[in-house]
Amino acid sequence: MASAIINQRLLEHLNTGILLLDSKLNVLYMNPAAEALLEMSGKRGVGVFFPDLAIESDEATQALYEAIRSNHSFTKREAVIHLHNHTQITLDYSASPVLHPETRKPSLLIELQGRDRLMRISREEQLIATQETTRSLVRGLAHEIKNPLGGIRGAAQLLERELPSAGLKEYTNIIIEEADRLRDLVDRLLGPRQIPRQEQVNIHEVLERVCQLIEVESAGRIRILRDYDPSIPELLADKGQLIQAMLNISRNAMQAMLEALPAIEQPTLSLRTRTIRQFTIGHQRHRLVAKIDIADNGPGIPMELRENLFYPMVSGRADGTGLGLSIAQSIINQKSGIIEFSSQDNKTVFSIYLPLE
Structure with a gap:
């Protein structure tokens, strides 16, 4: 009994997600790492049919049944998993047939390793x-x-x-x-040639200045939504350069939406700020990071431009110079930050990560 308690405590301290399924693929046990990866508490997850919790495909589900039937293990790398809450994650996972430690019935041990962060x-x-x-x-x-x-x-x-x-x-x-x-x-x-003038900057003052400029340039045709986190502390930066970086991204979004009229019913620019703790940018881990999302409901970035979007002279517009995003990335890189993006039809989001140390 004492040995079983020790084994369970060891499982609860692993960074690898561990699940135990019965022969019908119902969840018998999940450790905290699995709860975090699958975004489901153990109390709610136990007893749930595993493919209802997280599914890759019908073929993958059949492979789990086959692993129990044939008593053979298998491993999948970088599998795209659809969770119960409609989010999508990428995992490495292994399935190993085992006997339940108490009932001795055929069971399946699933090991999950998140790949999204890596x-x-x-x-x-x-x-x-x-x-x-x-x-x-x-x-x-x-x-x-x-x-x-x-x-x-x-x-x-x-x-x-x-x-x-x-x-x-x-x-x-x-x-x-x-x-x-x-x-x-x-x-x-x-890019910017002058030495940055470091001062304490409120990121929301920067964004409000960008909003003013976008409202003027668009002649009020762009609706601007704000979702700010007022707890974000000031950061040491060049205010003018930050305005330039945010404006370059916002102006691209504005131009893309206006050029898509009248296909877009209401061009909308959304600005959102949040803090993230213990966040890694490149190879460096930061205690506190500000995340600024600049989103639009435009037509999206053409697939052929996405790989090289931050290179100079890359533009999807006939009259574009292709320098705005390159300069913005250069400014943010100087602050040990980074700009990332995701794009699909009717939604493009540029995420700026700035360390707050």
Whole structure:
């Protein structure tokens, strides 16, 4: 008896989710890790038909029955599981036929290992590395472009002084103006060049400023919804740069929605703030993080753009420069944060994570 109590306590302290099912796939036991993964308390979960709690597919359910019948174990990697509350998670799981420790009847031991967090961390590390590589490439390219541009501009100015006719100066003016335009484009590719002016910033003041600008630019055609967490503390940052990052994302959302009119009945921009404790960004764990969601009900991001969305010059609009999101990601990265997104028809959400330490 004492041994059974010790074994149960050990199971309750595991990070791996453990379930015991009977031969009909009804839940006999689930440890706290399984409760957390499946979003169901043990008291409510015991006795429930397992596929009603979490299901991958009908074929996967038959595989569980077959494991009991044939007495063979199996493992699935990165299985997409649909939970009872209509949410979706990704798991590694193993199914092993066992005998119930008390009744000795055929049972099935399920081990669950959540993959969503690990996959997200891996994606973030890849995104951060990609941003660093892109910035290094752009800095090198900018240097190679700006040097000859300076020479072209200077030569055009000298030539302008020697021209015999004022009418010919129109051509040198074109050279100078186009050289300046290319220089400005390269400067925008490099992102903010000034040293950040660090100060205590209220993130909701930043978002309210963005709301004002969006309302003016959209001429009131965009409905703006706010869902703020007033407990979020101030953070040390450059207020102007934060406004720029949030505005770039919000402006993209605004333009996408307005271009989709009249297919969208009411273009809506939603701003939501929350705090998250013990959150990992890339390879670094933070005690407290602010999460800012900027959502719209536009047509969504085209599938072919999603992989490279934060690269410079990537845009889904004919007249877009493709620099807004790249600059926003660069600004947030400077604060050890990151921007992620999810997109589907009628809903796109950009999530900005900012450490609050």
